[in-house]
Amino acid sequence: MTREITFSKAVNEAIAEEMRRDPTVFLIGEDVAEAGTPFKVLSGLVEEFGTDRVIDTPISEPGFMGMAVGAAMTESRPIVDLMFGDFIYLVMDQLCNQAAKTHYMSGGKLKVPLVLRTNMGATRRSAAQHSQSLQAIVAHIPGLKVAMPSSAYEAKGLLKTAIRDDNPVVIFEDKLMYQDKALVPEEEYLIPFGQANVKREGRDITLVATSSMVQVAEEAADALAKDGISAEIIDPRTIVPLDEETILNSVRKTSRAIVIDEGHQSYGVTAEIAARISEKAFYHLDAPVIRMGAMDVPVPFSPALEDLTVPTASGVADNARKICRGELLHAA
Amino acid sequence: MTREITFSKAVNEAIAEEMRRDPTVFLIGEDVAEAGTPFKVLSGLVEEFGTDRVIDTPISEPGFMGMAVGAAMTESRPIVDLMFGDFIYLVMDQLCNQAAKTHYMSGGKLKVPLVLRTNMGATRRSAAQHSQSLQAIVAHIPGLKVAMPSSAYEAKGLLKTAIRDDNPVVIFEDKLMYQDKALVPEEEYLIPFGQANVKREGRDITLVATSSMVQVAEEAADALAKDGISAEIIDPRTIVPLDEETILNSVRKTSRAIVIDEGHQSYGVTAEIAARISEKAFYHLDAPVIRMGAMDVPVPFSPALEDLTVPTASGVADNARKICRGELLHAA
């Protein structure tokens, strides 16, 4: 049986189910208990699990991130709530020097099973320090797994997998999607890491899109369909590990690709995926792989400017049309 | 007139000259004064400029990085010494949320002219927390410029430019190159940002290499020359801004490219440069662009393992030969 629930509810269910199943799991972060976070994603959990397992912290991100690492090294399984993805800079040392490297540095003796839940996404008029999509910088660090759910269905399935994983996992939730609904099974399910989802099949062009960019890709695909262009949409679901095979297979079929991600474009997620496609599907490509990341500017507050900085469905469709028509975007 | 000096001496000269020229410049970091840093790069500066301008700090990286931002906003020009590049995680918030965004967020009113000098480079048997090459994660953040000097000559010219730049600039020095010598003019010179150096001209393949990987590329090019393969070496010198044109012109000529950088390969610097080449020189490429970054593992301590993780000249030469012979590295 499936029912429609919000992304927010899906996250909440995943945590509640895993906390019921495994008493070593606990939640820690700012205003996660009574307030249930500013986005109200965690409402109700403290009532069920109590303040010993749903722990409100002071505003000490490095501190509670570090504590989660220590707790994870000693048989607990913490889920860290980082209120805004932009605060990831504050926890980088504990995340990247400690959590990510401990298993390796200890020659496999110590484990750090923790989940860092945080968010991403602009166009919420939250300005430069509350709008960043920083998945690329953590994806660069060996030892971390990185998930980017694109709907309530993925949010639940990936989060449950993350909580059971014996490694540090960072999950980026798009804060603009919390109220979006999707069909989610009532029965338990998990989504394995490293398995991309072919969200829509198509023949002419592959759109590889992460998180909320999957919606953007779908809207673009709808528009393209009207022009007789059949777009295949691939949602990697995790960018570490990355399901290269599914992406390459699609591009080998369509011969064209656009990669869309809401992080800044330069040195971002689109670079890695585009570089892999360009290298490994080289002889199948009819056109250069086009990257569409967020503009390489801090996120501006003004609505008149902010909306210009993120990839849009019409932008994707335009590029797709040009590629399919054989118009060179970067004529030599 | 030129003379041969070490990379270390070049850095020292750049700072001394700029501090003489501009009284608003000061140095701040751990053990920068009497000790002249553990690498002795700054020896002698405190004797000339005094402890008011060569400031020893407590072990408070976020703190003194933040103070540098505030000092830069109020007419000083701080040079921050971060002892190991691995500590950049500790200063990410002050660097990326504050320094990088202040000029933009203030609509151009506030400026943050500061230099963050730090290092990179493995194979020094310093293990996972003292060997990272983290240039990719700062290159991803709009508002930061990122320089990667490849010799004493670049070290001096780029650092002087950085100190005069009105923006936050991060310079990564390869800690294994401090004793390497190069010819450096006695006269003052600056190296503008965003101008790649064609280190060696060639016809058959382009090797784009950053920092110490330029040496690796040169060694590879020497080996290739013996096989009759003529390699062109491009040193971008700054990865933000990136001199795309020089790189693309080279690849348009040679039709083949390998990109080499000592940061981790996935989601790293090689991804961006390879993606840009693959996209913008698409119709000129005879073979896929090959990326050679550091292995996607934390840096191991054991010499038996550590040396396996970084790109080597023989590895580069092998790949170059295969490409030039038309052997597909990633056969479809």
Added chain:
Amino acid sequence: MSDTRTHNTEDYLRMYKQMVRIRAFEDNANQLYLSAKMPGLTHMYSGQEAVAVGICEALTDEDRITSTHRGHGHCVAKGAEFKAMFCELLGKAEGYCRGKGGSMHIADQSHGNLGANAIVGGSMGIATGAALSAKHLGQDFVTVCFFGDGATAQGLWYEVMNMAALWKLPVIYACENNGYSEYTKTEEIAAGSLTARAEAFGIEAFEVDGQDVLAVNDLTTQLVERCRKGEGPFFIELKTYRYHGHHVGDINRDYYRSKDEEAEWKTVRDPITNFGKWLEDEKILSADELVAINNEIKAEAEAAVEYALNAPYPDTSEVDMHVFAGVDHALDYLGGARG
């Protein structure tokens, strides 16, 4: 009201007006939110006016402040104009930051306001660095670092206090303890004593009633003078209260604080009402004069809102301007993404 210094009437008048200006600004900002005319969210300063005004009136334009996510009060108190402020809140080109910063990043360079900050505690390094700059450049400006009780949980504060103490920097750490960080009471997130934390670094620490503008102003004036003589740094804990929710959208607050508590602060401890009463008692201003001031400021604020609502947005070409100083358009410079 405690008033140990001799102020002249002008000083009193300015302090009163500045507090009323902040309240008027916030009432209008809240209204803009409630009527869905303002993009995003904002954090109201109402209730805390005596802190910003008492402190900023002890400073010159050369003195610097750093501000917080709850920064409109600091901005007004440090000398900013309504029009450019409302324009900024609405993302308009005439805003202090050309609409790029918004409420959480409003800065006013010309009056020494180095900017609001959306990272709690994020400006503690900046403020201390400005103080280092003063020392380094041989200038005598003082920097005040505003932050909330919640921000004392950020490790950065202890790092910079240590350096400020070691190097005797001219910085004043002003902690506005309004009893809450977001939806959590201060005692749940702060162990021990805040003043003891500063004192442990050898920093002189003071507690003052943050609802008493004269007490705040007197203390700050003394400390600013001492800073200029090289006797800094200092720490002040100011007990105060925010009248609104954590942000404008935080309407149902019963689960974390009672309506009674709010009512008590508003009726008994309002900094503006109480100072107004004192001015009347001391015969410095009459009741009528007070009303006239309030009305005038209200009208000024409303006119500024009107102006800002009609002001133009920045041109889309501005989107990649100001990424780098000295670079007109970042995308040309970087060859980067066009969005």
Added chain:
Amino acid sequence: MSDTRTHNTEDYLRMYKQMVRIRAFEDNANQLYLSAKMPGLTHMYSGQEAVAVGICEALTDEDRITSTHRGHGHCVAKGAEFKAMFCELLGKAEGYCRGKGGSMHIADQSHGNLGANAIVGGSMGIATGAALSAKHLGQDFVTVCFFGDGATAQGLWYEVMNMAALWKLPVIYACENNGYSEYTKTEEIAAGSLTARAEAFGIEAFEVDGQDVLAVNDLTTQLVERCRKGEGPFFIELKTYRYHGHHVGDINRDYYRSKDEEAEWKTVRDPITNFGKWLEDEKILSADELVAINNEIKAEAEAAVEYALNAPYPDTSEVDMHVFAGVDHALDYLGGARG
């Protein structure tokens, strides 16, 4: 020597031996460096033995510690073997971390040593989190967080002290104040008082002579007991001294500390010599017995060095193992770079 508890001879003997074992380990490690047989650098613990031993002898194997870049002493004191330690220092497969960690990351999970750390202060969160874990899982282990005077400048400490105090966590912060951080004297980098910094968070703080193994052990034993009763956290400042340079390569130290100062500590305050004398005075061990112990341990250390020098390096296939728990080879899993 102060000895308020009743120890039995075995306890004394073990403490003495453990201190001698640390010294012997370090002498050999230093020798390995000087003879260019050890990859990289390492930081010697010699001089500080009474701290690690006094504390670790008050702990069980279930109790956890976190260690530092100067971590060999903690590792030995918490129960580690010479062979696996020397193998680790030489990057050999039989090392505690299969050669992947080296001196700065040596960990010994089986005895509760959560690992050395190359980030100064980097383990403060880990230690406090282990204490949270004990509380969360209803276990009664205590965690000791070792760090140096220099590490008190890291903001992280204040963040975790605050939470430890709020939540009464069973953690003991043990600051080994050896007077220096790298090439800088403590008073140049630490304002105010270290004990006051902990006390400001409502944490009971103690100062103890770090050269007196019994004093350290007595205090720690009391605090561990109190931690198990839920009376933690605690802070101890241990005054001690490092005999060698900051690291093995720091040979010329005149510019930051005098030879006289070093000589004084080594001759008058050596923790091993002084405890040995006390054991003799108390007639617990004879001079001959002490010499015999020293010689036996020396021989053991040398044999372990010999063993480690001849031990094999890890197979190259291990390079991408242990990146992820549950994944044999990371590169297959990631499709990443082959280096």
